[in-house]
Amino acid sequence: METGTTTSARYRRFADLEARGYSPLYDDWCTGISDDTELLAMLDTLPPARRQPVLFLGAVRFVGVPLEGFATFRSFVLARWPEIRQVMRTRTTQTNEAGRCAVLLPSLAAISAAEGRPLALIEVGASAGACLYPDRYAYRYSPGPALDPAGGSSVPALDCSTAGPVPFPQRLPDVVWRAGIDLNPLDARDGDDARWLEALVWPEHTFRLERLRAALGVVRSEPPLLVRGDLTEEIVPLVDRAPRDAVVVVFHSAVLAYVDAEGRNRFRETMLRFAAARDRPVHWLSHEGHGTLAGVDGAMERAPEELDGRFVLQHNGRTVARTGPHGQSIEWLP
Structure with a gap:
């Protein structure tokens, strides 16, 4: 089990490197947590994987903490810890960010055009499935084109800043089938599941909350096939x-x-075999943080300092772009 000091460092790091500049409230809360021996001792009663900051913050908000300073936060946690702990034991971090479709779209459209066929999409770690509808969202690339579905979109346009030779599509691809895998798939029609997803949106990010609610409306109108299970067994x-x-x-x-x-290695090998199959090739798009997944040659292709917190987008194991983690930017590589 991790010690209180290790948990303290984990929350201090989250405050310093992730929350600062993006969420003043989470910066304040996590800085306070990192110095609070009573809260740290409570967190240390959970397994290490259940102590992660995003899970704790989401659970406290799910239970109903006021969005005020650390003193209010601390009092709320002490008073409602049994409920918060139960949420942390039964829920997982399943941020369902439709904005990520903006960095996936160029590759999806290029694959469909090259193959001359519509898309059948499978998302691994699908949560409620909001990223399975890239054809239903509007996009605003800057610099770049504005793209809209033929019938319009009920979801606020996905804004994405661009750099490099991004292969912008002329139109949105056709999607004829949508499916996902998740250890705990969420149902967009279930009130508690929808409320949990909302609790995972950082408090100052009202534009993301608005987008999530609209995207869940799209999912409810045409629910995807969601399979419960392990990605290596179900893919x-x-x-x-x-x-x-x-x-x-x-x-x-x-x-x-x-x-x-x-x-990860087992999944990577499976996907590379799929990509190399002659009878029915399957395309694989990976959008992960640096160091999570090796490229097709088994090497990490970019040093972390080059990425500056950005994600790596790979197509069939080859790096094609660096992106904002929530889809807010894409730099296409030559």
Whole structure:
């Protein structure tokens, strides 16, 4: 078990490197947590994987903490700890950020155009499935084109700043089948599941909350096939269920960091075999933080200092772009 000091460092690091400049409230809360021996001792009663800051913050907000300073936060946690602890034991961090479709779209459209077929999408770590609808969202690339679905979109446009030779599509690709895998798939029609996803949106990010609510409305109108299970066990049978007249694309975003090294390697080998298959090639898009997944040659292709907190987008194991973690930017590599 981690010690209180280790948990303290974890929350201090989150405050300094992730929350600062993005969420003043989370910066304040996590800085306070890192120096509070009573709260740290409470967190240390949980397994290490259940002590992560995003899970704790989401659980406290799910239970109903006022969005005020650390003193109010601390009093609330002490008074409601049994409820908060139960949420942390039963829920997982499943941020369902539709904005990530903005960095996936150029690759998805290029794959569909090259294959001359519509898309069958499979998302690994799908949560409620909001990223399975790239054809239903509007996009505003800067610099770059504005793209809209033929019937318009109920979701606020996804803004994405760009750099490099991004292969912008002329139109949105056709998607004929949508499926996902998750250890604990969420139901957009379930009030508690929707409320949990809202609790994971950082408090100052009102634009992301608005987008999430609208995206969940899209999901409710046409629910995808969501399979409960481990990605390494369920991916092959799910690919087999995809329609034969569509090109299958398996994708994931900010998921594999929660999988152990053996599982990541096994999944990577499976996907590279799929990509190399002659009878029915399956395309694989990986959108993960640096150091999470090796490239096709087994090497990490970019040093972390070059990424500055950005994610790496890979197509069939080859790095094609650096991106903002929530889809807010994309730098296409030559």
